[in-house]
Amino acid sequence: xxxxxxxxxxxxxxxxxxxxxxxxxxxxxxxxxxxxxxxxxxxxxxxxxxxxxxxxxxxxxxxxxxxxxxxxxxxxxxxxxxxxxxxxxxxxxxxxxxxxxxxxxxxxxxxxxxxxxxxxxxxxxxxxxxxxxxxxxxxxxxxxxxxxxxxxxxxxxxxxxxxxxxxxxxxxxxxxxxxxxxxxxxxxxxxxxxxxxxxxxxxxxxxxxxxxxxxxxxxxxxxxxxxxxxxxxxxxxxxxxxxxxxxxxxxxxxxxxxxxxxxxxxxxxxxxxxxxxxxxxxxxxxxxxxxxxxxxxxxxxxxxxxxxxxxxxxxxxxxxxxxxxxxxxxx
Amino acid sequence: xxxxxxxxxxxxxxxxxxxxxxxxxxxxxxxxxxxxxxxxxxxxxxxxxxxxxxxxxxxxxxxxxxxxxxxxxxxxxxxxxxxxxxxxxxxxxxxxxxxxxxxxxxxxxxxxxxxxxxxxxxxxxxxxxxxxxxxxxxxxxxxxxxxxxxxxxxxxxxxxxxxxxxxxxxxxxxxxxxxxxxxxxxxxxxxxxxxxxxxxxxxxxxxxxxxxxxxxxxxxxxxxxxxxxxxxxxxxxxxxxxxxxxxxxxxxxxxxxxxxxxxxxxxxxxxxxxxxxxxxxxxxxxxxxxxxxxxxxxxxxxxxxxxxxxxxxxxxxxxxxxxxxxxxxxxxxxxxxxxxxxxxxxxxxxxxxxxxxxxxxxxxxxxxxxxxxxxxxxxxxxxxxxxxxxxxxxxxxxxxxxxxxxxxxxxxxxxxxxxxxxxxxxxxxxxx
Numbered sequence: 196x197x198x199x200x201x202x203x204x205x206x207x208x209x210x211x212x213x214x215x216x217x218x219x220x221x222x223x224x225x226x227x228x229x230x231x232x233x234x235x236x237x238x239x240x241x242x243x244x245x246x247x248x249x250x251x252x253x254x255x256x257x258x259x260x261x262x263x264x265x266x267x268x269x270x271x272x273x274x275x276x277x278x279x280x281x282x283x284x285x286x287x288x289x290x291x292x293x294x295x296x297x298x299x300x301x302x303x304x305x306x307x308x309x310x311x312x313x314x315x316x317x318x319x320x321x322x323x324x325x326x327x328x329x330x331x332x333x334x335x336x337x338x339x340x341x342x343x344x345x346x347x348x349x350x351x352x353x354x355x356x357x358x359x360x361x362x363x364x365x366x367x368x369x370x371x372x373x374x375x376x377x378x379x380x381x382x383x384x385x386x387x388x389x390x391x392x393x394x395x396x397x398x399x400x401x402x403x404x405x406x407x408x409x410x411x412x413x414x415x416x417x418x419x420x421x422x423x424x425x426x427x428x429x430x431x432x433x434x435x436x437x438x439x440x441x442x443x444x445x446x447x448x449x450x451x452x453x454x455x456x457x458x459x460x461x462x463x464x465x466x467x468x469x470x471x472x473x474x475x476x477x478x479x480x481x482x483x484x485x486x487x488x489x490x491x492x493x494x495x496x497x498x499x500x501x502x503x504x505x506x507x508x509x510x511x512x513x514x515x516x517x518x519x520x521x522x523x524x525x526x
Numbered sequence: 527x528x529x530x531x532x533x534x535x536x537x538x539x540x541x542x543x544x545x546x547x548x549x550x551x552x553x554x555x556x557x558x559x560x561x562x563x564x565x566x567x568x569x570x571x572x573x574x575x576x577x578x579x580x581x582x583x584x585x586x587x588x589x590x591x592x593x594x595x596x597x598x599x600x601x602x603x604x605x606x607x608x609x610x611x612x613x614x615x616x617x618x619x620x621x622x623x624x625x626x627x628x629x630x631x632x633x634x635x636x637x638x639x640x641x642x643x644x645x646x647x648x649x650x651x652x653x654x655x656x657x658x659x660x661x662x663x664x665x666x667x668x669x670x671x672x673x674x675x676x677x678x679x680x681x682x683x684x685x686x687x688x689x690x691x692x693x694x695x696x697x698x699x700x701x702x703x704x705x706x707x708x709x710x711x712x713x714x715x716x717x718x719x720x721x722x723x724x725x726x727x728x729x730x731x732x733x734x735x736x737x738x739x740x741x742x743x744x745x746x747x748x749x750x751x752x753x754x755x756x757x758x759x760x761x762x763x764x765x766x767x768x769x770x771x772x773x774x775x776x777x778x779x780x781x782x783x784x785x786x787x788x789x790x791x792x793x794x795x796x797x798x799x800x801x802x803x804x805x806x807x808x809x810x811x812x813x814x815x816x817x818x819x820x821x822x823x824x825x826x827x828x829x830x831x832x833x834x835x836x837x838x839x840x841x842x843x844x845x846x847x848x849x850x851x852x853x854x855x856x857x858x859x860x861x862x863x864x865x866x867x868x869x870x871x872x873x874x875x876x877x878x879x880x881x882x883x884x885x886x887x888x889x890x891x892x893x894x895x896x897x898x899x900x901x902x903x904x905x906x907x908x909x910x911x912x913x914x915x916x917x918x919x920x921x922x923x924x925x926x927x928x929x930x931x932x933x934x935x936x937x938x939x940x941x942x943x944x945x946x947x948x949x950x951x952x953x954x955x956x957x958x
Contacts, residue, residue, distance in 0.1 A: 276956040278622035279601040283955060292952075298923075298945075363776055382771030384930055471588065473919060474772035475926025490590040491916035492597060492618055493952070 264505065271498035282495075289499035299483070299500075306479040309393065310457040316397045317453055318446070321404025326434070328405070329412045339409065346402035350460060354467030357395030361468075382469065388476040392468055396461045403456075404449055411445035412438070443523045451515055458508070480504055548580040551845045554599075555585060555610040556592030556830070560797065561666070564865045571861075572852050579845035589830060590915060593618065596835070600625060605835040607846050610665060612830040613715075614914045616653055619833055620661050621739055621912060621957045626833045627843065628655070629663040629850060636847030644854075648824045648898025649871045652908035653831040656736045662831030663850045666868040668794040669825045669894040670716040672813060676806045678705045678787035686788075686808070689816040690757070693788070697766040700787045708767045709781055710790035711774045713925045714918045715828060716812065717790075718746070719909065721754055724814040725821040726903030730950075735910040739954045742911065744946045747939045750818055755935045759928060769929045772922045792828060793894025796867035809893040811900075823903035829868060860884075869895040912953025917946045 239245055271289055275282035293299050328338050348356070360368045361381040369379045381391045415438060423437040439446075462481050469476045473486060484504065488497030555565055562585050569583045586592040589612035596609040596619075611619050619625055633640045642650060642658060648669070653662035674686045682703035684696040697707040710716050722729040727750055729735075732742040761767035768786070770776040781789035784805040790812060791799070799807065814821040832853075834846045852858060859875030862868060864884065870876045876895055879885065885892040911917065924938035933941075 274952065274955050276622055277597045277618055278625045280622055280624060281956070285955075363770055364779055380771070382773055382776060383769070383926065385932070470773040470776075471590075472772035472922055474922040475924070475930060475932065476771075486919060487916065489594045491913060491919070492594065492615075493913060493916065495956075496952075 267498045267501050267505075269498075270494055271502045272495075274495045277492035277494065285495065289495045290503070293496065293499050293503065302478060302480055302483050305389070305477045306458065309389070309396075309461075309477070309479060310454055312393050313396045313400065313457040313461070314450065314453040316393070317400035317404055317456075318449060320397065321401045321449075322408050322442075322446075324401065324405050325408035325412055326438075328409060342405050343402045345399065346406070348399065350399060350463030351467050353395060353399040354464040357391065357398070357464065358467055358470075361391040361395075382474070382476060385475060385477055388468065392461070392465060392477065395464050395468065396457065399464065400453060400456055404453065407445055407449055408442065411442045415441050447515075447520060447523045450519070451512070454511065454515075455508070458504075480507075548578060549841050549845045550580050550582065551607040551842050551849070553581060553583045553608040553610070553832070553849075554592055554596055554606040555583060556587060556589040556612065557610070557666070558585060558587070561866055564862065567865070568853070568858065568862065571858065572849055575852065576848065579848060581845070581849060589615070600835060600837075603837070605837065607835060607838055607842055608849070609833050609835055610830050611662065611833055613652065613826070613828055614918055616662065616831065617735065617739075617910045617912045617914055617953075620653070620655070620910065621953075624836060626661065627836050627838075628659055628661045629832070629834060630660040632834050632843055633847045633850055636844045638847060638851050644872050644874065646869075646871060646873055646876065646895065646899050647902055648900075648906075649827050650907075652827045656733070662833045663853070664827065664829075664871050665832045665853070666794065666829040666862075666866065667871050667898070668792045668828045668868055669897045670712075670720050670790055670812050670828065671793050671809050671893045671897060672811065673781060673789045673791050673795070673799065673890075674808045674810060675705070675781065675784060675787050675789075676808055677784065678703065678805075681705075682787070686810045687813055688811065690754075690813045691816050693813055694757075694761075694766075697761065697764075701765055706765075706768045706780060706786040708761065708788050708790075709770070709777050709786045711777045711792075713772075714921045717754060717758070718751070718921060720812060720825045720828075721751055722909075723826045723903075723906040724812055724823060725750060725818045726823045726905050727751070727818070728905050729909050730911055734905065734908065735912075735950075736908070739912055739950075739957045742950050742954070744911075744917070744943050744950070746943050746946065750815070752935055752939055754815075755925075755928060755938070759935060762929060772926060793869055793891075793897075794829065794867045796888075796890050796894075797865070798867075807890070809890040811893065811897045820903060822900070823906040824898055824900035826906065826908055827898060863891070867891065869898060911950060912957065913949040916949055917942075920945050920949075 270282075272284060272286060273282040274285045274289070324342055328335060328342065331338055345353075358381075360366050361379065363369065363380060363382065366379075366381075369381075372379045379387045379391070381388050419437065419441070423433045427433050427436070458479065459481050461479065462485070465478060465482050466485075469478065469482075473482065478486070480500065481504065484497050484500045487493045487500065491497070553565075553569065555562070557565055565583050565585075569581045572579075572581050584606070586595045589610075592609065593611055593615045596605065596611070599605045609619075630640050630642075640660070642660065645664070649664045649667055651658065653664055654660050672686070678700060679686065682696070682699040682705065684699050685692075687693040687696055693708065700707040719729065721727070727748055728745055730742055730744050732738050732740075735742045758767055762769060768777075768780065770780070778789060778791060778795070778799075780786045781791075782799070782802045782804060784803075793809075796809070812825060832850070834843065834850075838846075854872055854875075856872065856874040856878045859870045859872055860878050860882070863870040863875065863879060870879060879891075920942055924933065924942050927933040928935055928938050
C-alpha cells in the first residue's frame with residue numbers, strides 16, 4: 196500500500212498537476228520529475244510524429260466531446276419531435292423559455308449551493324484526514340486503506356447505501372436523528388433530502404481527496420518541515436503558513452475536480468436518492484437535463500440546458516485558472 | 527430401420543434449416559424482476575409454438591428508459607420490431623405519424639381477423655386513435671384499486687368504502703383502532719388521471735386530447751379535483767391519510783406491514799403483495815365521490831402497450847402480427863394474468879379464468895378487471911396528452927409541495943395548469 200500511495204501522481208519532488216503535465220513526456224524517456232527542464236525539451240525526429248501520437252486521443256475527444264457538443268448546440272435552436280420527423284427552427288426560444296422559468300432558476304440556485312457545500316466539505320474533511328493519517332506512524336497502511344476504499348464504490352451503489360441509511364422506515368441515521376427530535380423525511384421534505392444528498396456526495400468524494408492530499412503531504416521535503424518546526428512552535432500555524440501553501444497546487448487541482456464532481460458526477464447519487472421521481476425534491480442542473488431530455492423527450496429544451504451548463508463550466512474553469520491559479524506556486 | 531433413420535435425419539435436417547430460416551424479431555420492454563421473467567417465458571412459448579419467427583425480448587430498464595431507447599434507436603434506424611410504451615408516453619409515440627404501424631392494420635394485413643369488441647371496454651380506447659382503430663396493442667394492463675387490510679376492518683368494525691364519503695365516515699374509527707386509514711402509491715395516476723375517469727369529469731379540452739394536439743389544454747383546476755386534494759390535505763392533518771413521498775414502495779410498505787387500513791395500489795401489485803403482506807387482505811374498487819353527478823364510471827387502463835415500429839420488412843411485420851395474435855389468445859392472456867396480476871384484456875380470456883375457478887380461489891385478482899368493465903362515461907375512455915411524462919413530473923413536484931406545506935392546493939393546481947399548458951403548446955409545435 197505504501198508503494199501504491201507513493202506512486203500516485205504527486206511524487207516526491209512534484210505535485211499533482213505537474214505529475215499530470217509531465218505524464219506524456221515520461222513515455223518518451225523524459226524524467227518522471229515535474230519541473231525537470233531536460234524533460235520538457237524532448238526532440239522528435241519528425242515534426243509530425245507528436246501529432247501522430249496525439250491523434251488517437253484527439254479522435255476520441257472529437258467523437259465523444261466535440262461532436263455531441265456541436266449537435267447539442269445545433270438542436271438547442273430547434274424544436275423537434277422526439278422521433279425526428281420534423282424540426283422547426285425556433286432561434287433562442289428554447290433558451291428564453293428555460294431562463295424565464297422560475298423552476299429552472301430554483302434548480303440553478305440549489306446546484307450552486309450544493310456544489311459549494313459538497314466541494315467545501317469533501318475538501319476540508321479529506322484534508323483533515325490526510326493530515327492526521329500523515330502523522331500516524333504505527334499501522335498507517337491500514338488506516339490509509341480503510342480511508343481509501345470507499346472510493347472504489349460506484350456512485351449509484353453509494354447512493355443506494357446512503358438511501359438505506361436515510362430510509363424513512365428503516366434508516367439508522369433517521370432513527371438516530373429522531374432521538375434528537377429531528378424527523379428526517381428524505382423524499383418528502385426538500386431540505387432533508389438536500390441534507391442526505393450532500394452527506395452521501397461528500398462521503399463518496401472524501402477518499403479521492405484524501406489520496407491526493409496525502410501524497411501531496413508526503414511530497415513536502417522533511418528538511419522544510421524540520422526548518423519550520425525550528426522556527427515556529429505552533430503546529431497549527433506551521434500548517435497554515437508552510438504546509439498549506441506547499442499543498443496549494445494539489446488543492447487547486449482538487450478544487451477543479453471537486454467542483455466538476457459536484458456538478459456532474461453526483462448524478463448517480465441523486466438518481467438513486469430521488470428514486471426515479473424527483474417530485475418536490477432538490478435536483479441539480481444535470482439531473483434536469485436528463486429529466487427533460489431522456490424522460491420527457493424534449494430534445495430542444497434539454498439541449499439548450501446542456502449548452503447553458505457547458506457555458507457555466509467554461510466560465511468557471513477560466514475563472515479558476517485566471518484568478519486562483521495565479522496565487523498558486525508550483526515549486 | 528433404414529427408412530426410419532433416414533426419415534429422422536431428414537426431419538432433423540429440415541427442422542434445422544427451418545429454424546435457421548426463421549425471421550428474427552426483437553421486443554424492447556421496460557419490465558424488471560418477476561414481470562421481466564414472465565416476458566421471457568411468453569417469448570419462449572411463442573418460439574416453441576411455431577418455427578417461422580424467432581422472438582428475442584430485451585429489457586431496457588424502466589418504462590421511461592425503454593421509450594427513450596426506442597426513440598434513439600428509431601432515429602438511427604436501429605429500432606426494434608416491438609416497443610413497449612407506457613400509458614403516459616402513448617401520446618408521444620402515437621402522435622409521431624409514421625413511427626409505428628397501427629396494430630390493427632398490421633394484423634389485418636397478415637391475414638388475421640381483428641375484432642375490437644373482443645377486448646374488454648376499459649382497454650379498447652386508450653391506445654386507439656379517435657376513430658377507435660387500435661394503434662398500440664394493449665399488453666400489461668392494470669387499474670388502480672383499493673387494497674383492504676381485513677384485520678383493521680374487523681378491529682374497527684367498519685366496511686370497505688365504495689365512496690369517499692363512506693371512507694370519511696370510517697376513517698375516525700380506523701384511526702381510533704390504531705391504524706393509518708389511507709395510503710396510496712401514485713397521486714398522479716390514482717388521484718388525478720383516474721379521479722377524472724372514476725368521477726366522469728373532463729381532463730383536457732379537445733376530447734381529452736384525442737381530437738387534436740393543437741390548443742389542447744388541461745382542466746386540472748376543476749373544482750372537484752381541488753376538492754379531492756383539499757380533502758386529502760385535511761385528512762393528512764387529521765391523521766386519516768399518510769404520505770411518504772412520490773416513491774411507490776415507501777407508501778406500499780406501510781400497508782404491507784399491516785399498519786394501514788387501505789392502500790390504493792395497482793391491480794398488478796397483487797402478485798407481489800401476496801408474498802409481502804403480513805396480514806390477510808382483500809381488494810375493492812377505487813372509491814369515487816357520491817356527491818359528483820355521474821360518478822362511478824370505469825377507470826382508465828394503466829400499464830403499457832406494444833407498438834409495432836415502422837421501417838421493417840413485410841416478413842418481420844407478419845411475425846409481429848402473429849405474435850400479437852398469440853399474445854391475445856385466451857390461454858396466453860390467462861397465463862399472463864395469473865403470473866403477474868395484470869388484467870386479462872380480452873373477454874374470452876376473462877371467461878376462461880372464470881370457468882377455471884381462478885377468481886373463486888383468488889377474488890382479489892378479479893377486482894381490476896371488473897373495475898375496467900364498469901359502464902364507461904364520456905370521460906373515462908382515456909387521454910392523449912403530449913409531453914405527458916413531464917406534466918406528471920410537474921404534478922409530482924406540486925403534490926409533494928402541498929403535503930410538505932410549501933404551497934396551497936389552489937396554487938399548486940394553478941401552477942400545474944399553467945406549466946402543463948405550456949408543455950402541451952410546445953408539444954403541438956413539435957408535432958405540427
